[in-house]
Amino acid sequence: MLGEILIRVAVGGAMVSGFALLGDVIKPKRFAGLFGAAPSVALASLLLAVKTQGRIYAAIEARSMVAGAIAFFVYAYSVYWVSIRYKTTALVATLSHIAIWVVVAFVIWLACLKG
Amino acid sequence: MNLKVKVNFSVLKETKWYEYGTRFLIGGGITAFAGIVAKKFGPTVGGLFLAFPAIFPASATLIENHEKEKKEKAFVDPGFRGQTAVALDAIGATMGALGLIVFAALTWLLLPAHETWAVLLGSTIAWFVVSVVIWRFAA
Numbered sequence: 001m002l003g004e005i006l007i008r009v010a011v012g013g014a015m016v017s018g019f020a021l022l023g024d025v026i027k028p029k030r031f032a033g034l035f036g037a038a039p040s041v042a043l044a045s046l047l048l049a050v051k052t053q054g055r056i057y058a059a060i061e062a063r064s065m066v067a068g069a070i071a072f073f074v075y076a077y078s079v080y081w082v083s084i085r086y087k088t089t090a091l092v093a094t095l096s097h098i099a100i101w102v103v104v105a106f107v108i109w110l111a112c113l114k115g
Numbered sequence: 116m117n118l119k120v121k122v123n124f125s126v127l128k129e130t131k132w133y134e135y136g137t138r139f140l141i142g143g144g145i146t147a148f149a150g151i152v153a154k155k156f157g158p159t160v161g162g163l164f165l166a167f168p169a170i171f172p173a174s175a176t177l178i179e180n181h182e183k184e185k186k187e188k189a190f191v192d193p194g195f196r197g198q199t200a201v202a203l204d205a206i207g208a209t210m211g212a213l214g215l216i217v218f219a220a221l222t223w224l225l226l227p228a229h230e231t232w233a234v235l236l237g238s239t240i241a242w243f244v245v246s247v248v249i250w251r252f253a254a
Contacts, residue, residue, distance in 0.1 A: 005150070012142050012145065013139035016139070016141070016146075020138050025126055026123075027123055028119075028120070029178070030204075030207045033204040033205065037209075037215050038215075039218045039219075041146050042166065044146045046222065047235065049150075050231045053158075058226055059222070059224075060158040061162030062165070062222035062226060063159070065218075065219035066223065067166075069219050072168055072208075073216070076206075077206075079201070079202075079208075080205035090197065090198070091176050094172035
């Protein structure tokens with residue numbers, strides 16, 4: 001179990017860092033922002049899921065990921081809106097709105113994916 | 116609207132070692148967390164976290180700090196420059212998120228019957244193309 005967690009940390013950390021570096025070096029900012037929603041965690045997790053649980057298991061995870069990605073869209077737009085409207089700091093805007101991601105993702109899960 | 120995409124490697128020097136480390140640990144931590152959730156509650160719940168905004172808060176804070184530092188070095192009041200930069204990054208992320216929906220849907224539909232590497236590579240290319248096309252037309 002611990003070994004699997006460490007592999008996940010290493011693979012996930014490397015994927016996320018790679019996409020984040022791309023976002024750092026690319027300009028303009030709006031284009032670089034695309035990499036903030038790169039499938040970095042997904043690639044690492046799906047690769048490991050296929051290896052340990054098989055392709056069907058990973059496909060079920062990907063189906064739920066559609067809900068997570070819709071929630072990400074709502075989350076990112078709400079961060080954009082408060083940053084422009086209320087000029088809140090990045091830390092406050094991005095962390096407080098995680099709750100929006102959680103609510104949207106689980107509402108879609110309850111409505112469409114549960115059971 | 117600036118549509119010319121440039122690559123500037125000198126930005127990498129502005130990023131401190133602990134900022135790289137933080138992103139590595141957050142990314143790795145979320146990947147591990149998604150795996151633990153999937154094990155405990157099943158893949159339908161765990162899969163939600165494959166699109167968790169893992170790195171966005173750290174990247175946005177980094178962007179805000181760099182914008183402030185740049186202005187302060189030039190003895191200019193940063194004003195709301197940091198927040199504007201974060202807003203631009205966030206609107207870019209909304210476009211990336213639309214690409215992420217396509218990535219997830221393609222992976223879900225194609226993975227059971229095709230080679231893993233081909234599906235993940237194809238879905239990643241689709242994510243990039245969809246995101247860039249939306250970015251280009253939104254401009």
